[in-house]
Amino acid sequence: MVLERNLMKGNEALAEAAIRAGCRGFFGYPITPQTELSAYMAKKMAKAGGVFLQAESEIAAINMVLGAAASGVRAMTSSSSPGVSLKAEGISYMAGSDLPCVIINVQRGGPGLGGIQPSQADYWQATRAMGHGDFHILVYAPCSVQEMVDMVSKAFDTADKYRMPAMILADGLLGQMMEPVTFPEIKAEQPEKPWAANGHGGKRSHNIINSLYLKPEVLQKSVWERFERYERVKKEESDAESYLTDDAEIVVAAYGATARVAKSAVNSARAAGIKAGLLRPKTLWPFPEEQLKKACKNADAVLCVEMSMGQMVDDVKLALSCSKPVHFLGRTGGVVPKPSEILEEIKKIGGAR
Amino acid sequence: MKKINIITGHYGSGKTNIAVNMAVELAKQGKKTAIVDLDIVNPYFRSADFEELFSGCGVELVKPLYANTNLDIPAISFDLERIANDDGYVIIDVGGDDDGAVALGRYAGFLSLFGDDLDFFYVVNKFRYLKGEEDEALGLLWKIEAASRLRATKIINNSNLGRETTPQDVLSSIGFAEKIAKESGLPLEFSTAPREIACPLLDGKVKYVDIYVKPVWDE
Numbered sequence: 001m002v003l004e005r006n007l008m009k010g011n012e013a014l015a016e017a018a019i020r021a022g023c024r025g026f027f028g029y030p031i032t033p034q035t036e037l038s039a040y041m042a043k044k045m046a047k048a049g050g051v052f053l054q055a056e057s058e059i060a061a062i063n064m065v066l067g068a069a070a071s072g073v074r075a076m077t078s079s080s081s082p083g084v085s086l087k088a089e090g091i092s093y094m095a096g097s098d099l100p101c102v103i104i105n106v107q108r109g110g111p112g113l114g115g116i117q118p119s120q121a122d123y124w125q126a127t128r129a130m131g132h133g134d135f136h137i138l139v140y141a142p143c144s145v146q147e148m149v150d151m152v153s154k155a156f157d158t159a160d161k162y163r164m165p166a167m168i169l170a171d172g173l174l175g176q177m178m179e180p181v182t183f184p185e186i187k188a189e190q191p192e193k194p195w196a197a198n199g200h201g202g203k204r205s206h207n208i209i210n211s212l213y214l215k216p217e218v219l220q221k222s223v224w225e226r227f228e229r230y231e232r233v234k235k236e237e238s239d240a241e242s243y244l245t246d247d248a249e250i251v252v253a254a255y256g257a258t259a260r261v262a263k264s265a266v267n268s269a270r271a272a273g274i275k276a277g278l279l280r281p282k283t284l285w286p287f288p289e290e291q292l293k294k295a296c297k298n299a300d301a302v303l304c305v306e307m308s309m310g311q312m313v314d315d316v317k318l319a320l321s322c323s324k325p326v327h328f329l330g331r332t333g334g335v336v337p338k339p340s341e342i343l344e345e346i347k348k349i350g351g352a353r
Numbered sequence: 354m355k356k357i358n359i360i361t362g363h364y365g366s367g368k369t370n371i372a373v374n375m376a377v378e379l380a381k382q383g384k385k386t387a388i389v390d391l392d393i394v395n396p397y398f399r400s401a402d403f404e405e406l407f408s409g410c411g412v413e414l415v416k417p418l419y420a421n422t423n424l425d426i427p428a429i430s431f432d433l434e435r436i437a438n439d440d441g442y443v444i445i446d447v448g449g450d451d452d453g454a455v456a457l458g459r460y461a462g463f464l465s466l467f468g469d470d471l472d473f474f475y476v477v478n479k480f481r482y483l484k485g486e487e488d489e490a491l492g493l494l495w496k497i498e499a500a501s502r503l504r505a506t507k508i509i510n511n512s513n514l515g516r517e518t519t520p521q522d523v524l525s526s527i528g529f530a531e532k533i534a535k536e537s538g539l540p541l542e543f544s545t546a547p548r549e550i551a552c553p554l555l556d557g558k559v560k561y562v563d564i565y566v567k568p569v570w571d572e
Contacts, residue, residue: 007480007514009365016483032396036364116396116425176397177568178365180480180514257568264570336569 005182010145010175011036014104014168015044017152018076020183022190023102024050025068025075027061031083032116033172034106038078058083062090062103069099070209072196074156078104080172081122082113091165092131096211098195098226100159102152103137103167106175109334117334118172120256123311126169127285134223136230138166138237139284141255145179147282153186160191162233164226169284171307173257173336233286240288241280244270245295248277250350253292253316254305255281258337262305265342272343274350284312289319296324301349303327305342307335354379355472357443357464359457360509361497362476363490364449367511369400370566371476371545372446377563380410385441390416391456392448393427398566400446406565429456434463451496461502474542475505477533479512479526487532494537508534510544511562516571518547520554527558 008016015037018026026045028038038054045052051068055061061077068075079087084105094101107122109115126139140155142148148170155166197207213219243263245251250269254262259280269276279295281288296302302324304313310328317326329345331337360372372388379386388407390400401416408414418430437443447457457464464471475494482489498504512526523546534541546559555561 005480005514005517006483006485007365007478172397173568176395178515180517260568260570339570 005180007178008145008181009036009178010148010170011106012040013145013149013181014078014152014170014175015040016183017149018102018156019044019048019050020186021074021153021156023074023076023156024048025065025073026050026052027055027064027068027075027077029055029058029061029079029083031080033108033118033175034078034080034104037104037106037175058086059090062087065101066090066094066097066099069094069101070097070196071198072193074160074190076102076104078106080106080108081110081119084122084125088131091137092133092135093211094165095131095135095137095226096133097209098163099165099209100156100163101165102155102159103165105167105169107169107171109332115334116172118174118257118307118336119332119334120171120258120307121309121311121332122169123284123306123308126167127287127315130167135226136233136285137164138162138233140166140168141282141284142168142170142174143256143259143280145174145177146181148174149181149183151282158237160193162229163195164229169256171257172334237283238286238288238291239282240291240295241278241282242291242295243278243280245277245279246298247275248295248299249275250301250303250346251277251279251296251299252303252305252342252346253279253281253312255284255312258305258307261337261339262342264339265346268339268343269346272347274346276346281312287315287319292316292319296320299324301325301327303329303342303345303349305329305337307331307337354442355470357437357445357467357471359445359447359464359471359473359503360476361447361454361457361474361501361505362449362511363478363481363493364395364453365481366449366476366478367513367545367566368449368476369398369446370562370564371474371509371511372400372444373403373406373565374562376407376412376444377410379442380412386411387413387415387436387439387441387443389431389433389436389443389445390414390420391429391445392453393417393429393456394448394453396421396425403565429459433460437463437467447501450493451500454497454500457501457503464503472507473503473505474507474509475539476509476511477530479529480514480522485529487529487536490533491536494533505537505539507542508537508539509542512544513547518550520546520550520552523550523555523559
């Protein structure tokens with residue numbers, strides 16, 4: 001028997017979705033608040049015919065992902081903020097080697113060891129500087145356990161399509177919460193990977209997976225080619241949810257768990273007669289610039305809400321070319337904003353019109 | 354109700370919500386009640402989060418001294434034996450799975466002394482299992498008993514799909530729970546349903562519970 005709906009914890013759902021998406025190599029190292037993901041993989045991956053390995057460190061884990069991905073296997077690692085920082089070097093190597101993989105970041109408060117409660121303070125890291133050098137990774141921002149399931153499979157497909165790492169940027173609240181989910185039927189087939197170093201069998205020449213280019217012109221050319229690909233990614237992959245934005249005079253921009261809180265506040269604002277709407281980026285890189293502009297076409301002001309000191313707010317301002325006032329409300333260090341606090345801010349901005 | 358009430362189960366089965374309901378209910382009846390947060394494997398959604406609720410209705414909350422602080426480590430800093438020897442009811446909210454039950458095992462010898470004055474509840478939620486089959490729930494029961502070195506005495510059916518739970522979901526889970534009860538040889542104490550879906554279909558078949566454990570956007 002198969003149930004149509006299951007109640008799952010976010011971390012478990014991420015793991016189950018990855019196995020169903022064909023992930024057969026998981027390499028991790030425990031850290032709160034994502035540990036249930038690794039624990040689930042430890043129990044289930046072998047049964048799916050894949051490899052689960054708890055590495056000796058985050059750095060080892062990401063390099064194991066690099067090796068598995070180079071051989072053409074769908075591979076994944078997961079961690080939380082401080083652990084993701086440790087993976088940065090390996091992610092840069094994978095980007096420089098044009099290798100697909102999925103990295104899960106169940107964010108917690110920072111900087112440093114920070115805390116273990118939810119946070120969104122790794123936005124800059126994920127979208128701007130996930131390692132050294134000129135490169136980008138795909139960044140998905142789920143806001144529910146169901147969306148985590150859907151985005152894991154999307155992340156694997158898109159990473160394969162463009163041969164680049166993809167990240168699911170979640171947070172401790174999403175990782176730890178329980179919600180009903182449905183696992184969609186997904187196609188088992190994965191794209192051919194003629195570039196993979198998986199044994200030429202004497203039938204083709206060697207495939208070389210590498211990120212070292214000692215001749216400047218050759219390295220520049222490889223980066224240029226990658227950035228041409230990024231332009232295609234920007235055109236085709238940016239995604240956002242617009243909620244009540246058609247007539248919105250004030251648009252709240254928020255992603256992830258914060259967007260759930262913001263939606264609650266937008267509903268209360270509407271009930272109080274304020275024309276509020278919500279723009280929720282589902283991809284953070286590429287940032288949904290066009291969707292944001294469209295959502296704000298009738299707005300006088302934008303309010304960006306984050307569990308950080310203000311990071312996505314930069315992208316909101318850039319997308320709008322500073323054509324409208326962009327306000328910011330942030331909580332950090334593991335504090336989750338309350339719907340009432342966001343509503344208060346909406347009223348304050350509305351009152352200033 | 355027995356003096357000592359231990360709540361165990363799969364993590365996410367709704368143990369904390371059951372424990373909070375039991376404590377609040379006892380307090381409303383004017384009974385001296387203590388709730389013990391023995392969940393030292395998970396820092397989120399635990400009994401220690403409900404300090405205000407408990408102090409408002411006179412339930413004594415016993416939690417690791419540094420729960421939800423910078424020094425929150427998997428350690429127990431309170432004297433469970435003294436608390437259990439005091440007058441009044443004790444509800445022990447144990448961490449999820451056999452991992453969480455290890456901490457309970459520390460007190461196995463002491464708790465066994467309560468004999469018939471102790472209930473060890475195993476909470477099940479049909480929707481926590483991908484196939485919704487009984488075997489997985491039974492397997493976990495045995496693992497929890499082994500880790501805690503105590504025997505379960507009763508089953509609680511807390512099958513739910515969070516906010517989407519319908520009366521039909523609850524009704525469809527009763528057979529699942531009865532089968533676990535039959536195969537484990539333990540009685541099914543009750544099935545629960547969120548109070549907000551109360552209806553004639555469920556009246557008399559379930560125990561209605563209040564939902565205390567919920568995300569911030571449902572405030």
